Amino acid sequence: MASTASSATIAERDARFIASAIKIRYTPFVLAGGDGAWLVDADGRRFLDFGAGWSVAHLGYSNRHVRQAVVAQLERTTYAGLNSTVNLPAVDLAEKLVSLIPGDGPKKAWFGLSGSDANEAALRLILRATGRRRVLSFVGSWHGTTEATMGLSGHTAFTAAPGGGHITKLPYPDPYRNPFGARFGSDQVVDQCLDYVEGYLFKTVCPPEDVAAVFVEAVQADSGDVVPPPDFMPKLRALCDRHGILLVADEVKTGLGRTGRMFAVEHTETAADVVLLGKSLGGGLPLSAVVAPPEILDCGSGIALFTVSGNATSCAAGLATLEVVEGESLVDLSARNGDYLRGRLAEVLGKHEPVGDVRGLGMMIGVDLVRDRVTKEPDQRLAAKVVYRAWELGLILFYAGSWGNVLEITPPLILTREEIDHGVDLLDRAIADALAGKVSDEAVAPFAGW
Numbered sequence: 001m002a003s004t005a006s007s008a009t010i011a012e013r014d015a016r017f018i019a020s021a022i023k024i025r026y027t028p029f030v031l032a033g034g035d036g037a038w039l040v041d042a043d044g045r046r047f048l049d050f051g052a053g054w055s056v057a058h059l060g061y062s063n064r065h066v067r068q069a070v071v072a073q074l075e076r077t078t079y080a081g082l083n084s085t086v087n088l089p090a091v092d093l094a095e096k097l098v099s100l101i102p103g104d105g106p107k108k109a110w111f112g113l114s115g116s117d118a119n120e121a122a123l124r125l126i127l128r129a130t131g132r133r134r135v136l137s138f139v140g141s142w143h144g145t146t147e148a149t150m151g152l153s154g155h156t157a158f159t160a161a162p163g164g165g166h167i168t169k170l171p172y173p174d175p176y177r178n179p180f181g182a183r184f185g186s187d188q189v190v191d192q193c194l195d196y197v198e199g200y201l202f203k204t205v206c207p208p209e210d211v212a213a214v215f216v217e218a219v220q221a222d223s224g225d226v227v228p229p230p231d232f233m234p235k236l237r238a239l240c241d242r243h244g245i246l247l248v249a250d251e252v253k254t255g256l257g258r259t260g261r262m263f264a265v266e267h268t269e270t271a272a273d274v275v276l277l278g279k280s281l282g283g284g285l286p287l288s289a290v291v292a293p294p295e296i297l298d299c300g301s302g303i304a305l306f307t308v309s310g311n312a313t314s315c316a317a318g319l320a321t322l323e324v325v326e327g328e329s330l331v332d333l334s335a336r337n338g339d340y341l342r343g344r345l346a347e348v349l350g351k352h353e354p355v356g357d358v359r360g361l362g363m364m365i366g367v368d369l370v371r372d373r374v375t376k377e378p379d380q381r382l383a384a385k386v387v388y389r390a391w392e393l394g395l396i397l398f399y400a401g402s403w404g405n406v407l408e409i410t411p412p413l414i415l416t417r418e419e420i421d422h423g424v425d426l427l428d429r430a431i432a433d434a435l436a437g438k439v440s441d442e443a444v445a446p447f448a449g450w
């Protein structure tokens with residue numbers, strides 16, 4: 001029945017039966033199908049995808065190799081769990097991830113179902129394994145939506161959900177909006193942030209000998225695709241080493257080629273102690289991973305298990321996804337196409353006065369919309385209107401950011417140059433139309449976004 005229903009009918013039923021708690025919507029788009037970098041709604045209309053479902057669809061939609069691997073596994077068995085039985089796809093995937101993650105020393109893998117549970121498992125296991133009680137994370141970070149990971153996150157979306165009194169939030173070195181104030185530029189922002197941690201927090205409320213780990217995104221995604229200066233990660237690594245603190249890289253969104261390297265930490269050759277994966281790892285199926293030294297992951301049994309985590313179907317999809325990423329050199333493609341896309345966005349969109357900044361790495365790009373280029377006051381309403389107008393024109397993307405004013409551009413990595421040019425043209429038109437008043441306040445009112 002659903003397959004013959006119109007987009008409008010399905011959207012109306014969605015409003016009646018699907019909980020708001022699971023939604024941040026920007027348009028009434030009904031995703032009914034997809035191929036390559038294109039999505040199809042329930043009315044058969046095609047849309048170019050500049051979002052990849054929040055950086056899940058690295059390979060685009062309906063990748064043949066992943067589909068075949070999933071079907072082959074389902075034909076063997078529809079379910080093989082990991083907590084009380086062994087399954088080969090999980091073992092193969094664990095071995096593969098251990099070989100891929102940068103850094104020396106033995107490692108193992110833990111599997112879950114979403115980026116949130118990977119963060120939560122890592123948090124719980126690290127506290128138990130180290131015997132330390134405190135954890136550090138960054139303002140602006142997004143680590144998940146379980147109770148514990150909302151407390152770990154420093155995103156403004158979670159300001160109403162305080163928690164985690166043992167978690168200290170650190171300023172993230174944003175070169176565009178220095179957290180210490182507009183009068184400071186980007187040159188000193190890394191030292192300002194880390195001096196504040198070591199010279200002040202560690203000497204006052206947060207004794208470093210009680211800090212187990214720092215959770216960090218090497219590119220902070222949901223705060224608006226903030227790329228820190230290149231000395232940040234090495235200096236953070238050194239700070240951790242000075243105090244015996246574990247460095248946890250949350251690569252849930254940045255991992256598997258999104259930023260033009262297999263992992264975002266590789267841009268600065270920083271090895272993390274613990275790496276967290278999710279989103280794209282399952283090729284669309286639920287799958288997350290923690291890759292860490294055995295002394296952390298083996299610190300006890302049954303501490304972080306879900307009945308269907310490490311299931312053979314998701315792991316088979318994960319293995320196939322990695323085979324495509326490697327076999328089709330998607331990491332290099334992401335780097336090359338990302339440079340091209342960022343260049344085109346800066347060139348074409350830069351003429352619009354509210355485009356304050358175009359930044360990113362690889363195929364993770366943020367377009368920061370402001371009311372004024374000098375004050376950099378965020379323009380959330382314009383972001384909402386641009387995203388809505390883009391959908392009307394045939395382009396899917398979302399906005400993110402600490403103030404909800406950043407157009408997030410994270411397309412499938414397989415986008416062609418023609419598709420890039422087409423998407424940039426549509427976005428250019430969407431901004432022009434939104435500025436010309438072609439999207440009413442009423443149209444975007446039901447789509448509050450962030």
Ligand SMILES: Cc1ncc(COP(=O)(O)O)c(C=O)c1O
Nearest residue numbers: 114115116142143144250252253
């Ligand atoms: C960096 C990062 N970590 C963790 C998560 C949580 O992942 P999930 O929503 O799949 O549980 C997200 C989600 O956006 C994320 O961006």
